Amino acid sequence: MPRIFRPNAYFEEELRLGKLFPRELEARNSVLESSFLVLNSFPDSAKVLAHSPPEENWIEYWKEKGVQIPKPILLRNRKQSLQNKKEIQLEEWGKISRWNSEKNDLEIDPVILETAREYGSKLNQNDWNQENNPNFFSYSIRNRQDWEKFLRNEKDRFSSEQKFVFKTEFGFAGSQKFRDVSGLKDLADMFLKVKKEPFRIETWVDRTKDFSLLFSAKNGKFKIEEATILLNDQKGKYSGTWMGEFSEIENYLSEMSEPFSRICKFHPTYEGFGSVDSFFYRSEGTEVLRTISEINFRWTMGCLLLELRRKFPKKGNDLLLFFPKVHSQDPYSKLKVWEKETGWEIYPLSAFFSPYKRPNQRNLIWVRLPAQKSQDPWEEAKIVSDSGNRVLGA
CATH class of the missing domain: 3.30.1490 (Dna Ligase; domain 1)
Known part of the structure; x- marks a missing residue:
């Protein structure tokens, strides 16, 4: 039975519309498609469904790093590629669909859709x-x-x-x-x-720090996997994720045991990855933790980073950051310069250009930093962001 992974980052839009593959979000989804090609570059990994193939220069960059990027199954070729498959093991960023062997295609699963809408609302x-x-x-x-x-x-x-x-x-x-x-x-x-x-x-409250609790669920058992720092502005706009050693993460984890036990009871039948978004805010001169702001019953960027750390183990801190489109003709050579200047390990999880050579509007970069317990993640993320924008000319 073939294993297929569909990186449907537009999961919420599919829930809202009740239909698959919103075309206007294909370009946005390409960031996740390429990220999962990196994650699934190991033998026996699931095949990735993608709207378009990644650019060759991006593939070559990873090849030089010792990672062979697998070819995706293109969505336009999915019926041909999966022809005569009675069953497939389908995994998704957010669960919503099933394989119809008679139609030889993916379709909305009405039971999964109803459940996802109920608990994702x-x-x-x-x-x-x-x-x-x-x-x-x-x-x-x-x-x-x-x-x-x-x-x-x-x-x-x-x-x-x-x-x-x-x-x-x-x-x-x-x-x-x-x-x-x-x-x-x-x-x-x-x-x-x-x-x-x-x-x-x-x-509206004066948010100071955002955190995310990563969990997994299987056979009715929920497990805390990790905690991350969400890099958001005061209005909650997401720009990246930090994972690594830091005392405030440990303090946050210590306060989440009881709230997490309630989440297990809220959706006891859920299976897969998920996360809980939390934030600290100022109230009458003190900081208060909003333990549960939202629950994501799906993969998240934190879950992606956790799996990357497991597949590519290394001591230290890891940072995912979004960068705007680049104006350089050869940003991959600039990444090499950036690595030499800083001593960091730097990996583009998304390609800088579309297959038609147009610069992508957003680019996801994975930066591996040395372990330093004294460093402040928010300050470090700003240093990395400013440095990347300078080098890439974004």
Whole structure:
């Protein structure tokens, strides 16, 4: 039985639309497709489904590093490549589909879709989470009645300085919208009347640090795998992940045992990788941990980094960072210069150019740093980011 991995980074969009392969997100998905080609470069690994083949210069760069990049199964050739396969072992970034041997193609699995929507919904998660954290200002708005109830309950707490965060039920990380009191009505009308999408509304808080708890689940047993630092700005826009030794990660882990036990009960039938997003914020002069902001019942960038560390073991700290498109004609030679200048190990997990030689809008780079317990991940990430932007001319 062939093993197939589909890196559907647009999982949330598939949940929202109820259909596979949104074409407008193919370019965005290419970052994950190439990352999993690196991860699955070992014998007996799953074959990767991809919209397009990676560029040859990227493949050559990895070959020089001693890694042979496998050829993906192109989505346009999937029926031919998997012809007459009665069964395939399908793995996905986010579980949503199944193999139909009669149609010789992938299709939405309605049972998996319903389950994924139920537990992946930011609104359902919020309703469940509010039972344990009633003091955190957060409302699920599914209709006009919910909105009117929110206004009645919270109007006494409104002030001209207060800001609010709107999150769609199935949305990408960092896609939230921010409004002050004067802009609440217009944005709510856009969601409820125009888009007809439910949303979650929270009070904006002064976030200081973001963390993620990585877990796995199999046969009803949940296991904490690791904790990472999420590199986000104050508005929660994601730019990278840090994994390695740092005392604050240990402190965060020590506070997550009880919240994690509740997650196991929230979705006891889940199997696969997942993560819990958490953050610290300032409140009345102290730092408070929001233990469960969101739960991702799917792979995440942290899970990807964890598996890379397992496949390519090495002591030290690891950093995934997104960089903007490059303007250099030969960024791969510049990566070699960057390595010599810094002594770091630097690997492009995504290709800098499309197969049609157009520069990609975002590039994911994996940096392996020496182990230094005294280093601050946030400061180190900024040093790496500034250094990469200078060398690559991004």
